[in-house]
Amino acid sequence: MSRTATGESSIARAVRIIAAFSSDDTALQVSEIARRTGLPVATASRLIAELTAHGLLERGPDREVRIGVRMWELAARASPTLSLRDAAMPYLEDVHAVVGHHAQLGVRDGEDVLFVERLSARDAVVNYSRIAGRLPLHISSSGHVLLAHAPASLLERVLTRPLDRYTASTITTADALRAALAQTRRRGYAVLPGHVHENAAGVAVPIRNGLGDVVATLSVIVPNDGRAETHVPVLLAAARGISRSSAAVRSPC
Template sequence: MRTPHQESVLSRAARILEAFSQEEPALTVSEIARRTGLHVATASRLVGELVAHGFLGRDDDRRVRIGVRLWELAVRASPALSLRDTAMPFMEGVHDVVGHHVQLGVLDGDEVLFLERLSAPNSVINYTRIAGRLPLYASSSGLVLLAHGSADLKQRVLTGSFTACTPATPATPARLRVTLAEVRQQGYAYCPGYVHEEALGVAAAVRGANGRVVAALSVIVPNDPGAQAVVPVVRTAARGVSRALGAPTGKETAEV
């Protein structure tokens, strides 16, 4: 294993950027050094350079946070932004009907990453947030992405570790295999109480121009019998986004 002083400057800078989280968006240099394993002097020097380039910024109290320049560069040519912009009118339509949470998630590594979320006051509890992540096996969006993912992805998740959010979470290989088969057979994920016992997720696949699944559109509603009524709304919206992305027709349940 390479020791920290053998790392490239770029690798160290990347570790500094990854030290921030949504729960703690602002950190002191000492906190950054502790989280990254860098010497305080090294962390201070690199933070100073990142601030000079606008990738990091400083508050009035000298705490450090992600800079606007980094956001600008990330957005400028992001394929995720194009996907989000295409999906937004359909998401707004679903939100008008459902009145709770509507989300757009994509596969990133072995997790689902949420690009966008629409919510309303007094909506049912929801742990997701924009730029937040959840395990693939626990969320409706994640299950759709996993069900249509590669064999290697399924193997990694099925042989990995599981943490059940609730008793309903399919947090064993056997239960997950059954759940994935159901998702592929019925064309959507229906997840009562998987992440929180009071919430229910419904998700459907969004396909790109090559017919492959590129995202999952989902809603989070109260976990009650009335939730079944939102299934056709979600599936119709997901098909609409797919068509807008140029997906071939008739690909909703096609194998990847």
């Protein structure tokens, strides 16, 4: 594979281009991609043309660049969360029917929660998460469940870094986060009212594999009206069903 004078391969530069897109920025001009990747515009343009020829990127009506259908196809085919999603969907649909707001499935990826599925209703409460979207672990109920059962080394990394504040209720100190995670482990679920948005509350429970490891979370986002905890029993029942159906799911990295 060809390399630049700095030793960087074409594949590495192509990966930088693909990584320039985010859940909020799904369409970018070539100049913006060049800025985000630090590549010369001519180099970015050439690589984008090659990726587009293979269907990994595509051009919009105004010449903006988007992730291509072929990329989505390959990612979906290889996703390690596919069997988890398939096992969870019947239970996720039942939870959504009972709760009537947002029901979602999340896994840990590094120091974030990655949401792999979400069901919503038209008049549901505000929710910042989305499919293939991320939130920091300390922010959401799903993150608290995953962080409460994560390796100690990961917890220490999170605790030593600044904890971003989303609302007045967001936990932003190491001591408070340790206490909240201890409570999550003790109770077996997490309830975070108003931590991401003042009007919404998150409730999450763990999903385990055949070895008892926590591999994902099942959660709902409901109005912050003091009744969020009433949804815990239906979530726990659904999570047990998913756990039984997904014994082959891999543990989080």
